[in-house]
Amino acid sequence: MSVKNIHSKINRKRYLKEKVFKIYGIIALMISFLFLLTFFGNMIGKGYSALRQAKIYTTITITPEVLEDPAYAFPEEDYYFVSRDEIRRLPLMIQDSKGMMNKTFKEWVTADSEVDQYLKGKPSRLKNTDKKYIDKLKEEGRVRLFFNWGFFTNGDSNLPEIAGIKAAMFGTIYVMIITILVSVPIGIATAIYLEEYAKDNFLTRIIEVNINNLAAIPSIIYGLLGLAIFINVLHVPRSSALAGGLTLGIMNLPVIVISARAAIKSIPPSIKEAAYGVGASKLQVIWHHILPLAIPGILTGFIIGLARSIGETAPLLIIGMVAYIPDAPTSFTQSTTVLPAQIYNWSTASLRAFTEKTALAILVLLTVMLFLNAIAIWLRNKYEKQW
Amino acid sequence: MTAIFFYIFLICIFSILIVGHYLGIKKALLLESEQKLKSRPYYYGWYCLIWMSIPAFLFYVILSILSFYKIFYFSPFLTYVFTFLFVVIGLLLSLKNITPKLNARVKVEKFIDILLLVCAGITILVTIGIVLSIFFESLKFFKNINIFDFIFGTKWEPDTAFLGGAGRGDEMVAEPKFGSVPLFAGTVMITLIAMFVAVPTGLFSAIYLSEYASKNIRKKIKPLLEILAGIPTVVYGFFAAITVSPLVVKIAESLGLKAEYTNALAPGIVMGIMIIPYISSLSDDVINAVPKSLREGSLALGTTKSETIKHVVLPAALPGIFSAIILAVSRAIGETMIVVMAAGLRPNLTLNPLEGMTTVTVRIVDALVGDQEFGSLETLSAFGLGFVLLLITLILNIFSMKIVRRFREKYE
Numbered sequence: 001m002s003v004k005n006i007h008s009k010i011n012r013k014r015y016l017k018e019k020v021f022k023i024y025g026i027i028a029l030m031i032s033f034l035f036l037l038t039f040f041g042n043m044i045g046k047g048y049s050a051l052r053q054a055k056i057y058t059t060i061t062i063t064p065e066v067l068e069d070p071a072y073a074f075p076e077e078d079y080y081f082v083s084r085d086e087i088r089r090l091p092l093m094i095q096d097s098k099g100m101m102n103k104t105f106k107e108w109v110t111a112d113s114e115v116d117q118y119l120k121g122k123p124s125r126l127k128n129t130d131k132k133y134i135d136k137l138k139e140e141g142r143v144r145l146f147f148n149w150g151f152f153t154n155g156d157s158n159l160p161e162i163a164g165i166k167a168a169m170f171g172t173i174y175v176m177i178i179t180i181l182v183s184v185p186i187g188i189a190t191a192i193y194l195e196e197y198a199k200d201n202f203l204t205r206i207i208e209v210n211i212n213n214l215a216a217i218p219s220i221i222y223g224l225l226g227l228a229i230f231i232n233v234l235h236v237p238r239s240s241a242l243a244g245g246l247t248l249g250i251m252n253l254p255v256i257v258i259s260a261r262a263a264i265k266s267i268p269p270s271i272k273e274a275a276y277g278v279g280a281s282k283l284q285v286i287w288h289h290i291l292p293l294a295i296p297g298i299l300t301g302f303i304i305g306l307a308r309s310i311g312e313t314a315p316l317l318i319i320g321m322v323a324y325i326p327d328a329p330t331s332f333t334q335s336t337t338v339l340p341a342q343i344y345n346w347s348t349a350s351l352r353a354f355t356e357k358t359a360l361a362i363l364v365l366l367t368v369m370l371f372l373n374a375i376a377i378w379l380r381n382k383y384e385k386q387w
Numbered sequence: 388m389t390a391i392f393f394y395i396f397l398i399c400i401f402s403i404l405i406v407g408h409y410l411g412i413k414k415a416l417l418l419e420s421e422q423k424l425k426s427r428p429y430y431y432g433w434y435c436l437i438w439m440s441i442p443a444f445l446f447y448v449i450l451s452i453l454s455f456y457k458i459f460y461f462s463p464f465l466t467y468v469f470t471f472l473f474v475v476i477g478l479l480l481s482l483k484n485i486t487p488k489l490n491a492r493v494k495v496e497k498f499i500d501i502l503l504l505v506c507a508g509i510t511i512l513v514t515i516g517i518v519l520s521i522f523f524e525s526l527k528f529f530k531n532i533n534i535f536d537f538i539f540g541t542k543w544e545p546d547t548a549f550l551g552g553a554g555r556g557d558e559m560v561a562e563p564k565f566g567s568v569p570l571f572a573g574t575v576m577i578t579l580i581a582m583f584v585a586v587p588t589g590l591f592s593a594i595y596l597s598e599y600a601s602k603n604i605r606k607k608i609k610p611l612l613e614i615l616a617g618i619p620t621v622v623y624g625f626f627a628a629i630t631v632s633p634l635v636v637k638i639a640e641s642l643g644l645k646a647e648y649t650n651a652l653a654p655g656i657v658m659g660i661m662i663i664p665y666i667s668s669l670s671d672d673v674i675n676a677v678p679k680s681l682r683e684g685s686l687a688l689g690t691t692k693s694e695t696i697k698h699v700v701l702p703a704a705l706p707g708i709f710s711a712i713i714l715a716v717s718r719a720i721g722e723t724m725i726v727v728m729a730a731g732l733r734p735n736l737t738l739n740p741l742e743g744m745t746t747v748t749v750r751i752v753d754a755l756v757g758d759q760e761f762g763s764l765e766t767l768s769a770f771g772l773g774f775v776l777l778l779i780t781l782i783l784n785i786f787s788m789k790i791v792r793r794f795r796e797k798y799e
Contacts, residue, residue: 021693025595028588189506218721224773228520311619314723
């Protein structure tokens with residue numbers, strides 16, 4: 001074999017290896033995207049059915065007996081398929097408007113979750129005779145799937161057919177208000193102090209290492225901190241928006257400090273020196289030149305931190321924000337639940353009908369997060385400056 | 388009723404603050420028409436604002452705290468009235484102080500300096516507070532439990548501890564045992580599985596993105612990868628528990644193996660996927676930081692691209708990649724929701740990833756979510772575990788930061 005042949009043989013092998021190596025990279029990226037695709041597909045596939053809720057068209061007859069036992073209001077054969085919530089609410093409705101007595105009216109009422117699951121073709125605990133009855137009602141057009149507004153306007157419930165995320169959404173807003181109030185002003189002020197005032201000495205360097213470390217501490221540790229300090233020492237009410245917001249605020253603090261410092265650092269010193277050169281004071285330099293230029297960077301960090309806080313669950317679990325809370329909070333010291341905690345709660349519920357609710361709540365949460373992240377990316381691209 | 392008072396109070400305060408700010412500027416302008424002032428007029432407005440808001444704010448906060456802890460009761464209405472009085476007095480005093488001699492700019496700037504210092508101080512206090520508070524709580528735990536039993540014990544049976552916490556110590560059937568080895572074994576197992584998924588995929592993604600992909604593709608793919616890091620962990624947990632776990636069980640069955648639904652494999656794999664962007668973006672940074680001259684030197688010798696990457700770029704970037712992996716490990720160790728939802732509760736010392744096992748974070752959550760009294764041993768055990776967890780992650784972080792710094796110094 002000639003030398004030339006040996007060479008081309010070796011080279012062919014080398015080029016093959018080169019190709020294989022490149023394919024490894026593509027496969028690695030594919031794994032991530034395949035996961036994202038299956039993940040989103042899975043969540044949408046599980047969650048979209050919760051967007052609709054079965055209702056049943058039935059007659060309600062109000063008689064004095066109904067006040068004693070609301071079951072009498074419904075025809076016997078339909079009664080079993082009507083949501084317990086409709087039955088529970090009936091006496092209250094009668095008390096509210098006295099004119100309803102001894103009247104009969106036909107209405108679409110929320111159906112029981114088992115009927116709902118059966119109509120959506122999911123496993124249901126209905127008996128076979130019941131299933132046949134529902135099929136008959138379906139043919140008559142007396143049972144139908146409607147858009148599930150209740151999911152967005154109701155609080156949590158132990159009845160899957162009326163459980164919604166309103167309380168959790170309001171809770172999230174309440175908690176985020178406190179989180180922002182705690183972390184943003186203090187974080188930005190700290191960043192300004194460290195960048196513009198602090199001298200470069202041993203203490204400053206320790207603080208710097210400290211803040212970087214804090215950003216990498218597992219979030220559950222912040223839950224322990226919240227429990228030990230805010231709840232046990234300061235007696236902030238357990239599972240309140242205040243306790244949750246303070247805990248998440250402290251967790252968010254290093255994120256804000258780091259991003260604000262990076263934004264301030266990226267401003268070229270020449271701008272500062274020019275401002276000092278025309279006689280501006282330190283505060284004027286910061287207020288008129290540094291902050292306006294650093295705002296896009298600070299805002300990006302703020303939004304990313306906010307998105308992270310909205311999705312955070314572990315520390316809130318520790319400070320007791322997973323309790324069953326059906327009503328939206330009206331104050332910061334009331335027991336509150338948040339969206340991720342609601343997801344966790346529903347995911348542990350034994351009734352199968354809660355699975356689709358969980359998936360839909362997850363889709364809502366993911367939409368919020370993706371939206372926030374998209375804003376952050378847009379801001380970063382728009383204001384990215386090459387000095 | 389109190390809510391209405393509060394809103395009226397807020398409106399009053401804000402309107403008087405605005406009026407006060409305006410009055411300060413007005414007076415300064417009036418003075419300026421006669422003689423030159425030491426500062427620009429708007430500084431006098433800020434000067435008034437500070438005098439009006441800060442003492443009143445402090446007063447309000449102190450009163451609120453006092454009445455919250457029932458040390459001293461003050462009706463909300465009176466609190467509002469007195470706070471408002473503070474604002475008015477502040478306004479009158481500061482307006483009186485505005486004379487041509489007053490250098491408002493210096494005063495305002497000094498105040499801002501102090502404010503910034505206080506904020507930085509709070510941040511630092513918080514950092515120290517976290518470590519100290521968890522340290523002291525865990526001290527309480529280690530007072531009761533021998534630290535060697537905790538570190539080397541292989542049995543974690545805290546169930547009987549609540550009787551002691553409820554003051555029924557003599558009813559304890561068996562001494563509660565707090566041996567943390569099975570918990571850490573579970574944590575290490577799940578972390579290893581996660582790394583097994585995340586390190587190769589993350590690393591090859593980074594290599595492809597930084598060495599092969601065009602700038603345009605890179606710009607589009609990177610945010611997509613970062614979505615993985617942005618998905619809330621509770622969502623990953625749900626996915627692991629509902630979709631991946633049953634899948635693992637099914638696959639294991641078809642292979643003739645027995646898997647539990649709380650197997651370690653499902654949370655491990657999902658956690659690995661979550662960690663991919665941490666490894667890829669950090670490795671991407673360090674691979675990019677390797678000087679171009681090294682690559683060009685190697686390519687000039689006739690190597691292929693992959694040979695250059697394997698023999699020149701990766702060895703040069705190795706310390707940085709190593710530190711990225713360490714950071715990812717520390718993230719995996721502290722990850723909570725995925726394991727809480729998909730891994731087991733039973734401490735299990737085993738090497739079989741198809742069996743259920745528990746982790747440190749799961750037991751922390753489990754110990755604190757129940758209706759335990761705060762002082763009970765089981766609650767305190769969470770702080771003991773948390774302290775060890777904090778220590779481990781801190782050491783890992785500092786270690787990886789050191790490596791990165793040395794790596795940067797080498798090439799800058």
